[in-house]
Amino acid sequence: MLIQMLLLFLPINNYKKFNLILEEFYMIKKLSNGELDVTLLEIKDVIDIKLLQTFQDNYAIGLNIASVTVDKDGTPVTKPSSYTSFCIDFTHSTKAGDDRCAVSHKKGGEEAARTLRPYIYTCHAGLIDFAAPVLVGDYQIGTILGGQVLTSAPNEAKFRKTANEIGVNEDGYIDAVNKIALTNEKNVTAAAEVLYIVANALSQAGYEKLKLSNMSQNLAENFSQISATMEELSASSVNVTNNQHNLSDEIVNVKKLSIEINTILDSIKSIADETKMLGLNAAIEAARAGDAGRGFGVVATEIRTLSQNSKETAIKIMDLTNKIQESVDKTIETSHATLETTEQQSAAIQEVTSNLMEVTTLADDLNAMANNK
Amino acid sequence: MQILTFLLKDEQFALDIALVDTIQNKMPITPVPNSKKYVIGLISNRGNVLPVIDTSLMLDDTVIDNIYEKFIILNLGNEKLALAVNEIDDVLEIEEKAIENINKDENLSIINVNSNVITFLTYKQLQKI
Numbered sequence: 001m002l003i004q005m006l007l008l009f010l011p012i013n014n015y016k017k018f019n020l021i022l023e024e025f026y027m028i029k030k031l032s033n034g035e036l037d038v039t040l041l042e043i044k045d046v047i048d049i050k051l052l053q054t055f056q057d058n059y060a061i062g063l064n065i066a067s068v069t070v071d072k073d074g075t076p077v078t079k080p081s082s083y084t085s086f087c088i089d090f091t092h093s094t095k096a097g098d099d100r101c102a103v104s105h106k107k108g109g110e111e112a113a114r115t116l117r118p119y120i121y122t123c124h125a126g127l128i129d130f131a132a133p134v135l136v137g138d139y140q141i142g143t144i145l146g147g148q149v150l151t152s153a154p155n156e157a158k159f160r161k162t163a164n165e166i167g168v169n170e171d172g173y174i175d176a177v178n179k180i181a182l183t184n185e186k187n188v189t190a191a192a193e194v195l196y197i198v199a200n201a202l203s204q205a206g207y208e209k210l211k212l213s214n215m216s217q218n219l220a221e222n223f224s225q226i227s228a229t230m231e232e233l234s235a236s237s238v239n240v241t242n243n244q245h246n247l248s249d250e251i252v253n254v255k256k257l258s259i260e261i262n263t264i265l266d267s268i269k270s271i272a273d274e275t276k277m278l279g280l281n282a283a284i285e286a287a288r289a290g291d292a293g294r295g296f297g298v299v300a301t302e303i304r305t306l307s308q309n310s311k312e313t314a315i316k317i318m319d320l321t322n323k324i325q326e327s328v329d330k331t332i333e334t335s336h337a338t339l340e341t342t343e344q345q346s347a348a349i350q351e352v353t354s355n356l357m358e359v360t361t362l363a364d365d366l367n368a369m370a371n372n373k
Numbered sequence: 374m375q376i377l378t379f380l381l382k383d384e385q386f387a388l389d390i391a392l393v394d395t396i397q398n399k400m401p402i403t404p405v406p407n408s409k410k411y412v413i414g415l416i417s418n419r420g421n422v423l424p425v426i427d428t429s430l431m432l433d434d435t436v437i438d439n440i441y442e443k444f445i446i447l448n449l450g451n452e453k454l455a456l457a458v459n460e461i462d463d464v465l466e467i468e469e470k471a472i473e474n475i476n477k478d479e480n481l482s483i484i485n486v487n488s489n490v491i492t493f494l495t496y497k498q499l500q501k502i
Contacts, residue, residue: 276461277396277397277398277443277461280377280396280461280463280464281395281396283375283390283464284377284390284393284394284395284396284464287375287390287391287464288391300464301464304463304464
């Protein structure tokens with residue numbers, strides 16, 4: 001497949017361009033028909049992670065709500081923004097805590113995936129969290145997890161119990177939970193909604209852009225292929241014309257040869273004539289010798305018969321070579337007509353090829369524009 | 374007897390082969406001024422200078438500008454001459470009685486060979502030249 005692509009593109013596009021296409025090919029998985037496969041899309045394919053990170057960081061600071069974006073497998077694609085000490089330094093610090101968090105996140109994420117809406121829940125440790133799906137159409141490509149806030153004052157006894165269960169310092173844990181921002185549920189819902197709206201707007205826009213760039217890339221590739229095919233066609237039509245020229249030349253050679261054969265036949269005929277004269281003179285001599293010349297007379301007659309046969313044969317051959325010349329003349333006529341047609345075809349193909357070149361350049365430009373190259 | 378047949382235009386003529394010395398292809402003729410009009414000129418043959426006879430003209434005034442290809446060299450007693458003809462045809466064996474004299478005054482004779490009528494030039498006719 002790659003070698004085919006290489007062969008197809010190299011005549012038209014330079015190597016650099018080919019590399020870009022190759023890069024693109026590896027980056028985004030496509031269906032065999034060249035369309036995008038939404039089920040194989042990664043969040044990084046449609047959203048500029050750097051932009052998301054900046055937004056997420058500023059959002060987290062502004063609303064005092066932590067957040068992180070994960071892909072569809074749950075692997076983080078951004079750095080956590082404004083994570084609380086409670087979570088980083090305590091809850092996630094032990095394996096038991098980390099595992100509980102993972103279970104909690106998974107549950108939240110699954111619920112968000114099921115409803116395709118932001119989902120607000122209380123985590124295993126008792127903080128308010130939310131999970132907002134990042135969608136392309138109805139397909140989830142990732143999740144924004146956030147929260148780490150409280151909507152009411154912490155129940156100290158409950159947190160002490162959790163600290164023991166996950167094996168962290170109780171007093172430190174209580175200190176940390178007391179530092180957690182207090183807010184009300186309406187604010188959390190609104191915050192989750194904002195993240196959800198912005199992230200999905202980004203992913204939709206990114207997806208549309210990706211589709212556009214993919215389409216323009218397909219367009220450019222198809223035009224390149226057509227262009228390459230037309231070039232081959234053009235080259236082969238030149239071959240046809242050349243072959244036709246050679247054919248015409250060869251046919252003319254055949255005609256020349258048949259004319260030469262006729263010249264030789266003329267001399268055979270004149271030899272036959274001379275032989276006849278010889279035979280007749282021999283007959284005259286034999287007649288003069290009377291009875292003594294009778295035997296010689298028979299030989300003389302044989303010579304005349306032989307000369308007559310030679311002449312007739314030469315004439316038959318000449319008829320044939322004349323027929324050859326007639327055929328050759330007809331062939332030359334046809335060959336000229338064919339030559340004219342193939343030359344017209346060649347010219348037409350060349351015109352189409354040059355038009356196509358322009359369109360291909362346009363398609364390449366479009367592709368470059370769509371891919372910001 | 375044997376006869377030599379030849380063509381003048383498309384017409385077949387014959388003469389006694391005993392009168393024929395040899396036959397040959399045409400050769401350059403030297404014209405002779407003030408000669409009989411059916412004498413085209415002279416040729417040199419085996420050391421002898423021979424008159425060339427325009428055979429068509431000799432037999433029939435109406436034929437002009439005949440292009441001759443062959444000469445029949447005749448041996449008429451002490452005299453040799455060349456008959457200019459279009460084509461030598463063949464040597465045939467015939468019965469002497471096949472020769473029919475159809476006009477005594479002009480010595481016009483014909484031979485019927487295989488239903489072809491051939492004009493036969495007699496010795497007497499040729500001697501008049």
